[in-house]
Amino acid sequence: MIRLEGVHKAFGGGHAALAGVDLEIGRGQVFGIIGRSGAGKSTLVRLLNGLERPTAGRVLIDGTDVAVLSAEGLRGLRSRVGMIFQNFGLLWSRTVFDNVALPLRIGGASRAQIAAKVPALLDRVGLSDHGAKYPAQLSGGQKQRVGIARALATDPEILLCDEATSALDPETTRSILDLVADLNRELGLTIVLITHEMEVVRQVCDRVVVLHAGRVVEAGEVAEVFLHPRAPETRALIDETDGDVQPLGFDGPVVRLTLHGQAILDPVLTRIARDTGTDFIILDGRIGRLKNTSFGRLSLGLVGGDTDRAIAALRLEGDVE
Numbered sequence: 001m002i003r004l005e006g007v008h009k010a011f012g013g014g015h016a017a018l019a020g021v022d023l024e025i026g027r028g029q030v031f032g033i034i035g036r037s038g039a040g041k042s043t044l045v046r047l048l049n050g051l052e053r054p055t056a057g058r059v060l061i062d063g064t065d066v067a068v069l070s071a072e073g074l075r076g077l078r079s080r081v082g083m084i085f086q087n088f089g090l091l092w093s094r095t096v097f098d099n100v101a102l103p104l105r106i107g108g109a110s111r112a113q114i115a116a117k118v119p120a121l122l123d124r125v126g127l128s129d130h131g132a133k134y135p136a137q138l139s140g141g142q143k144q145r146v147g148i149a150r151a152l153a154t155d156p157e158i159l160l161c162d163e164a165t166s167a168l169d170p171e172t173t174r175s176i177l178d179l180v181a182d183l184n185r186e187l188g189l190t191i192v193l194i195t196h197e198m199e200v201v202r203q204v205c206d207r208v209v210v211l212h213a214g215r216v217v218e219a220g221e222v223a224e225v226f227l228h229p230r231a232p233e234t235r236a237l238i239d240e241t242d243g244d245v246q247p248l249g250f251d252g253p254v255v256r257l258t259l260h261g262q263a264i265l266d267p268v269l270t271r272i273a274r275d276t277g278t279d280f281i282i283l284d285g286r287i288g289r290l291k292n293t294s295f296g297r298l299s300l301g302l303v304g305g306d307t308d309r310a311i312a313a314l315r316l317e318g319d320v321e
Protein backbone atom coordinates (compact mmCIF):
# COMPACT_ATOMS: atom_id res chain seq x y z
CA MET A 1 0.00 0.00 0.00
CA ILE A 2 2.92 2.36 0.81
CA ARG A 3 6.19 1.93 -1.05
CA LEU A 4 9.36 3.96 -0.89
CA GLU A 5 11.85 3.32 -3.68
CA GLY A 6 15.37 4.70 -3.34
CA VAL A 7 14.14 7.81 -1.58
CA HIS A 8 16.67 10.60 -1.09
CA LYS A 9 15.90 13.92 0.49
CA ALA A 10 18.46 16.69 0.81
CA PHE A 11 17.74 20.20 2.02
CA GLY A 12 20.70 21.78 0.27
CA GLY A 13 24.04 22.25 1.94
CA GLY A 14 24.66 19.55 4.57
CA HIS A 15 24.16 15.81 4.47
CA ALA A 16 20.97 14.23 3.16
CA ALA A 17 18.11 13.81 5.66
CA LEU A 18 17.21 10.58 3.81
CA ALA A 19 19.90 8.78 1.86
CA GLY A 20 18.31 5.99 -0.17
CA VAL A 21 15.35 4.55 1.73
CA ASP A 22 13.45 1.52 0.44
CA LEU A 23 10.51 0.21 2.37
CA GLU A 24 7.14 -1.38 1.88
CA ILE A 25 4.14 -1.15 4.20
CA GLY A 26 1.31 -3.59 3.54
CA ARG A 27 -2.39 -2.81 3.93
CA GLY A 28 -3.61 -3.39 7.48
CA GLN A 29 -0.14 -3.52 9.04
CA VAL A 30 0.97 -1.72 12.17
CA PHE A 31 4.34 -0.53 10.94
CA GLY A 32 6.95 1.11 13.19
CA ILE A 33 9.65 3.51 12.03
CA ILE A 34 12.14 4.02 14.82
CA GLY A 35 15.26 6.12 15.09
CA ARG A 36 17.00 8.67 17.20
CA SER A 37 16.69 12.41 16.84
CA GLY A 38 17.96 13.46 13.43
CA ALA A 39 17.56 10.00 11.88
CA GLY A 40 15.14 11.37 9.29
CA LYS A 41 11.77 10.33 10.74
CA SER A 42 10.00 13.68 10.41
CA THR A 43 11.31 14.06 6.89
CA LEU A 44 9.86 10.65 6.05
CA VAL A 45 6.45 11.62 7.46
CA ARG A 46 6.43 14.81 5.41
CA LEU A 47 7.14 12.79 2.29
CA LEU A 48 4.32 10.37 3.08
CA ASN A 49 1.70 13.10 3.35
CA GLY A 50 3.02 15.07 0.41
CA LEU A 51 4.35 18.05 2.39
CA GLU A 52 7.80 17.45 0.88
CA ARG A 53 8.95 15.88 -2.36
CA PRO A 54 11.89 13.51 -2.57
CA THR A 55 15.10 14.79 -4.17
CA ALA A 56 15.33 11.37 -5.83
CA GLY A 57 13.34 8.15 -5.73
CA ARG A 58 9.60 7.62 -5.44
CA VAL A 59 6.96 7.59 -2.71
CA LEU A 60 4.01 5.47 -3.86
CA ILE A 61 0.67 5.13 -2.14
CA ASP A 62 -1.45 2.45 -3.75
CA GLY A 63 0.77 2.77 -6.79
CA THR A 64 0.36 6.54 -7.11
CA ASP A 65 3.52 8.65 -6.99
CA VAL A 66 2.84 11.29 -4.34
CA ALA A 67 5.28 13.74 -5.96
CA VAL A 68 3.24 14.06 -9.17
CA LEU A 69 -0.11 14.74 -7.50
CA SER A 70 -1.90 18.01 -8.31
CA ALA A 71 -3.17 20.24 -5.49
CA GLU A 72 -6.50 18.44 -5.71
CA GLY A 73 -4.80 15.06 -5.74
CA LEU A 74 -2.90 16.04 -2.60
CA ARG A 75 -6.14 17.04 -0.85
CA GLY A 76 -7.54 13.64 -1.76
CA LEU A 77 -4.40 11.94 -0.44
CA ARG A 78 -4.56 13.83 2.85
CA SER A 79 -8.14 12.75 3.44
CA ARG A 80 -6.99 9.15 3.05
CA VAL A 81 -4.03 9.65 5.38
CA GLY A 82 -5.07 10.71 8.89
CA MET A 83 -2.37 12.04 11.15
CA ILE A 84 -1.76 12.51 14.87
CA PHE A 85 1.09 14.46 16.47
CA GLN A 86 3.18 14.65 19.61
CA ASN A 87 1.73 18.05 20.56
CA PHE A 88 -1.80 17.00 19.46
CA GLY A 89 -2.21 19.90 17.00
CA LEU A 90 -5.59 20.95 18.43
CA LEU A 91 -7.21 24.36 18.16
CA TRP A 92 -7.28 25.62 21.72
CA SER A 93 -10.05 28.16 21.22
CA ARG A 94 -12.47 25.55 19.83
CA THR A 95 -14.40 22.90 21.70
CA VAL A 96 -13.59 19.23 21.39
CA PHE A 97 -16.65 18.83 19.16
CA ASP A 98 -15.50 21.61 16.84
CA ASN A 99 -11.96 20.27 16.66
CA VAL A 100 -13.24 16.89 15.51
CA ALA A 101 -15.74 18.52 13.14
CA LEU A 102 -13.07 20.66 11.44
CA PRO A 103 -12.01 18.21 8.70
CA LEU A 104 -15.68 17.54 7.96
CA ARG A 105 -16.42 21.27 7.64
CA ILE A 106 -13.39 21.72 5.38
CA GLY A 107 -14.62 18.78 3.30
CA GLY A 108 -18.02 20.49 2.84
CA ALA A 109 -20.12 18.22 5.11
CA SER A 110 -23.59 19.50 6.05
CA ARG A 111 -24.64 20.44 9.59
CA ALA A 112 -26.72 17.28 9.77
CA GLN A 113 -23.82 15.09 8.64
CA ILE A 114 -21.55 16.69 11.24
CA ALA A 115 -24.17 16.35 13.97
CA ALA A 116 -24.43 12.64 13.17
CA LYS A 117 -20.76 11.84 12.72
CA VAL A 118 -18.89 13.74 15.45
CA PRO A 119 -20.68 12.07 18.40
CA ALA A 120 -19.93 8.66 16.86
CA LEU A 121 -16.26 9.59 16.54
CA LEU A 122 -16.10 10.88 20.12
CA ASP A 123 -17.79 7.70 21.29
CA ARG A 124 -15.24 5.62 19.40
CA VAL A 125 -12.34 7.21 21.29
CA GLY A 126 -14.11 7.16 24.68
CA LEU A 127 -14.89 10.89 24.92
CA SER A 128 -18.69 10.94 24.54
CA ASP A 129 -19.15 13.28 27.49
CA HIS A 130 -16.41 15.73 26.56
CA GLY A 131 -17.64 17.33 23.35
CA ALA A 132 -18.41 20.71 24.93
CA LYS A 133 -15.06 21.01 26.72
CA TYR A 134 -12.00 22.88 25.51
CA PRO A 135 -8.67 21.08 24.99
CA ALA A 136 -7.12 22.85 28.00
CA GLN A 137 -9.65 21.07 30.22
CA LEU A 138 -8.46 17.63 29.13
CA SER A 139 -5.57 15.38 30.19
CA GLY A 140 -2.78 14.60 27.71
CA GLY A 141 -4.27 11.21 26.89
CA GLN A 142 -7.69 12.75 26.30
CA LYS A 143 -6.18 15.42 24.04
CA GLN A 144 -4.59 12.69 21.94
CA ARG A 145 -7.96 10.91 21.78
CA VAL A 146 -9.42 14.12 20.33
CA GLY A 147 -6.55 14.10 17.82
CA ILE A 148 -7.40 10.52 16.88
CA ALA A 149 -11.14 11.27 16.52
CA ARG A 150 -10.28 14.22 14.26
CA ALA A 151 -7.90 12.07 12.21
CA LEU A 152 -10.67 9.49 11.74
CA ALA A 153 -13.23 12.07 10.60
CA THR A 154 -12.42 11.63 6.90
CA ASP A 155 -12.51 7.81 7.11
CA PRO A 156 -8.81 7.46 6.28
CA GLU A 157 -7.18 4.19 5.24
CA ILE A 158 -3.85 5.12 6.78
CA LEU A 159 -3.13 6.64 10.19
CA LEU A 160 0.27 8.31 10.56
CA CYS A 161 1.31 8.64 14.19
CA ASP A 162 4.25 11.04 14.55
CA GLU A 163 5.71 10.60 18.06
CA ALA A 164 2.07 10.51 19.15
CA THR A 165 2.79 9.16 22.63
CA SER A 166 6.11 10.88 23.31
CA ALA A 167 4.52 13.51 25.56
CA LEU A 168 2.54 10.95 27.57
CA ASP A 169 3.35 8.88 30.66
CA PRO A 170 3.77 5.09 30.24
CA GLU A 171 0.25 4.18 31.38
CA THR A 172 -1.40 6.74 29.11
CA THR A 173 0.91 5.66 26.30
CA ARG A 174 -0.35 2.11 26.70
CA SER A 175 -4.01 3.16 26.58
CA ILE A 176 -3.44 5.22 23.42
CA LEU A 177 -1.52 2.37 21.79
CA ASP A 178 -4.33 -0.03 22.74
CA LEU A 179 -6.79 2.29 21.02
CA VAL A 180 -4.60 2.47 17.93
CA ALA A 181 -4.35 -1.34 17.88
CA ASP A 182 -8.16 -1.61 18.18
CA LEU A 183 -8.60 0.75 15.23
CA ASN A 184 -6.22 -1.37 13.22
CA ARG A 185 -8.18 -4.53 14.02
CA GLU A 186 -11.69 -3.13 13.73
CA LEU A 187 -11.34 -0.77 10.80
CA GLY A 188 -8.44 -2.47 9.01
CA LEU A 189 -6.55 0.84 9.24
CA THR A 190 -2.93 0.74 8.17
CA ILE A 191 -0.92 2.34 10.97
CA VAL A 192 2.49 3.97 10.53
CA LEU A 193 4.04 4.72 13.90
CA ILE A 194 7.04 7.04 14.04
CA THR A 195 8.86 6.90 17.34
CA HIS A 196 12.20 6.99 19.12
CA GLU A 197 11.00 4.51 21.76
CA MET A 198 11.50 0.76 21.33
CA GLU A 199 8.79 0.18 23.92
CA VAL A 200 6.18 1.70 21.60
CA VAL A 201 7.25 -0.53 18.72
CA ARG A 202 7.26 -3.56 20.98
CA GLN A 203 3.74 -2.97 22.25
CA VAL A 204 1.85 -2.68 18.99
CA CYS A 205 3.85 -3.02 15.81
CA ASP A 206 3.94 -5.99 13.43
CA ARG A 207 6.96 -4.81 11.47
CA VAL A 208 9.61 -2.19 12.03
CA VAL A 209 12.41 -0.39 10.25
CA VAL A 210 15.27 1.19 12.15
CA LEU A 211 16.38 4.46 10.63
CA HIS A 212 19.84 5.86 11.28
CA ALA A 213 21.42 8.86 9.58
CA GLY A 214 18.84 8.73 6.79
CA ARG A 215 19.25 5.02 6.03
CA VAL A 216 17.38 1.86 6.97
CA VAL A 217 19.86 -0.13 9.06
CA GLU A 218 17.48 -2.94 10.00
CA ALA A 219 14.02 -4.09 8.95
CA GLY A 220 11.76 -7.01 9.71
CA GLU A 221 9.11 -8.46 11.99
CA VAL A 222 9.20 -6.87 15.41
CA ALA A 223 9.76 -10.11 17.30
CA GLU A 224 12.65 -11.04 15.01
CA VAL A 225 14.28 -7.60 15.13
CA PHE A 226 13.78 -7.29 18.84
CA LEU A 227 14.98 -10.76 19.78
CA HIS A 228 17.81 -10.94 17.26
CA PRO A 229 18.95 -7.39 16.56
CA ARG A 230 21.74 -7.26 14.00
CA ALA A 231 22.56 -3.59 13.68
CA PRO A 232 24.40 -1.94 16.57
CA GLU A 233 21.94 0.98 16.35
CA THR A 234 19.02 -1.42 16.97
CA ARG A 235 20.77 -3.02 19.91
CA ALA A 236 21.46 0.40 21.42
CA LEU A 237 17.77 1.33 21.16
CA ILE A 238 16.79 -1.93 22.86
CA ASP A 239 19.37 -1.56 25.62
CA GLU A 240 18.07 1.92 26.31
CA THR A 241 14.68 0.56 27.41
CA ASP A 242 15.87 -2.70 28.91
CA GLY A 243 18.77 -1.16 30.74
CA ASP A 244 22.17 -2.24 29.56
CA VAL A 245 22.55 -5.68 31.05
CA GLN A 246 25.98 -5.24 32.60
CA PRO A 247 25.93 -6.92 35.99
CA LEU A 248 28.45 -5.82 38.58
CA GLY A 249 30.22 -7.77 41.27
CA PHE A 250 30.19 -11.28 39.81
CA ASP A 251 33.41 -12.61 38.38
CA GLY A 252 32.34 -16.08 37.17
CA PRO A 253 30.97 -16.89 33.70
CA VAL A 254 28.00 -14.73 32.70
CA VAL A 255 25.62 -15.37 29.80
CA ARG A 256 22.78 -13.32 28.41
CA LEU A 257 19.79 -15.57 27.69
CA THR A 258 16.82 -14.51 25.56
CA LEU A 259 13.71 -16.68 25.66
CA HIS A 260 10.38 -16.20 23.94
CA GLY A 261 7.05 -17.90 23.43
CA GLN A 262 6.39 -21.13 25.31
CA ALA A 263 9.93 -21.29 26.77
CA ILE A 264 8.97 -18.43 29.09
CA LEU A 265 6.51 -20.70 30.87
CA ASP A 266 8.87 -23.67 31.21
CA PRO A 267 11.03 -24.11 34.30
CA VAL A 268 14.10 -24.01 32.09
CA LEU A 269 16.66 -22.88 34.65
CA THR A 270 15.78 -25.31 37.42
CA ARG A 271 15.70 -28.22 34.98
CA ILE A 272 19.13 -27.40 33.55
CA ALA A 273 20.49 -26.80 37.06
CA ARG A 274 19.30 -30.26 38.11
CA ASP A 275 20.72 -31.93 34.98
CA THR A 276 24.13 -30.25 34.99
CA GLY A 277 24.76 -29.36 38.61
CA THR A 278 25.26 -25.71 37.58
CA ASP A 279 23.40 -23.11 39.63
CA PHE A 280 22.18 -19.84 38.13
CA ILE A 281 22.26 -16.43 39.71
CA ILE A 282 19.93 -13.95 38.02
CA LEU A 283 22.05 -10.80 37.82
CA ASP A 284 19.71 -8.74 35.75
CA GLY A 285 16.72 -9.26 33.51
CA ARG A 286 13.34 -8.50 32.28
CA ILE A 287 10.20 -10.43 31.35
CA GLY A 288 7.82 -8.58 29.03
CA ARG A 289 5.48 -8.76 26.11
CA LEU A 290 5.90 -8.31 22.41
CA LYS A 291 2.69 -7.65 20.47
CA ASN A 292 1.63 -11.29 20.29
CA THR A 293 4.13 -13.16 22.42
CA SER A 294 6.17 -12.99 25.62
CA PHE A 295 9.90 -12.65 25.98
CA GLY A 296 12.46 -12.82 28.73
CA ARG A 297 15.98 -11.49 28.70
CA LEU A 298 18.14 -12.57 31.62
CA SER A 299 21.70 -12.05 32.59
CA LEU A 300 22.81 -15.20 34.39
CA GLY A 301 25.85 -15.94 36.49
CA LEU A 302 26.89 -19.61 36.33
CA VAL A 303 28.15 -21.29 39.49
CA GLY A 304 29.69 -24.80 39.77
CA GLY A 305 28.79 -28.01 37.95
CA ASP A 306 29.38 -28.58 34.25
CA THR A 307 29.05 -25.01 32.94
CA ASP A 308 29.82 -25.98 29.32
CA ARG A 309 26.96 -28.45 29.34
CA ALA A 310 24.71 -25.91 31.08
CA ILE A 311 25.43 -23.34 28.36
CA ALA A 312 24.81 -25.94 25.64
CA ALA A 313 21.48 -26.78 27.29
CA LEU A 314 20.52 -23.09 27.48
CA ARG A 315 21.22 -22.79 23.76
CA LEU A 316 18.54 -25.41 23.09
CA GLU A 317 15.98 -23.23 24.89
CA GLY A 318 16.79 -19.77 23.63
CA ASP A 319 19.50 -17.43 22.41
CA VAL A 320 22.70 -17.26 24.39
CA GLU A 321 25.34 -14.58 24.10
Ligand SMILES: Nc1ncnc2c1ncn2[C@@H]1O[C@H](COP(=O)(O)OP(=O)(O)OP(=O)(O)O)[C@@H](O)[C@H]1O
Residues within 6 Å of the ligand: 011, 016, 017, 035, 036, 037, 038, 039, 040, 041, 042, 043, 044
Ligand atom coordinates in the same frame (compact mmCIF):
# COMPACT_ATOMS: atom_id res chain seq x y z
N1 LIG B 1 13.68 21.84 6.44
C1 LIG B 1 14.93 21.42 6.68
N2 LIG B 1 15.99 22.15 6.27
C2 LIG B 1 17.25 21.73 6.51
N3 LIG B 1 17.56 20.58 7.14
C3 LIG B 1 16.56 19.82 7.57
C4 LIG B 1 15.18 20.19 7.38
N4 LIG B 1 14.40 19.21 7.92
C5 LIG B 1 15.25 18.29 8.42
N5 LIG B 1 16.53 18.64 8.23
C6 LIG B 1 17.72 17.86 8.61
O1 LIG B 1 17.53 16.52 8.22
C7 LIG B 1 17.98 15.60 9.20
C8 LIG B 1 16.85 14.69 9.63
O2 LIG B 1 15.86 15.44 10.33
P1 LIG B 1 14.46 14.88 10.79
O3 LIG B 1 13.75 16.01 11.48
O4 LIG B 1 13.79 14.22 9.67
O5 LIG B 1 14.90 13.78 11.85
P2 LIG B 1 14.03 13.11 13.01
O6 LIG B 1 14.46 11.69 13.03
O7 LIG B 1 12.60 13.38 12.79
O8 LIG B 1 14.52 13.84 14.28
P3 LIG B 1 13.64 14.55 15.42
O9 LIG B 1 12.98 13.43 16.17
O10 LIG B 1 14.65 15.29 16.24
O11 LIG B 1 12.69 15.45 14.71
C9 LIG B 1 18.55 16.45 10.32
O12 LIG B 1 19.94 16.53 10.15
C10 LIG B 1 17.89 17.79 10.13
O13 LIG B 1 18.72 18.82 10.60
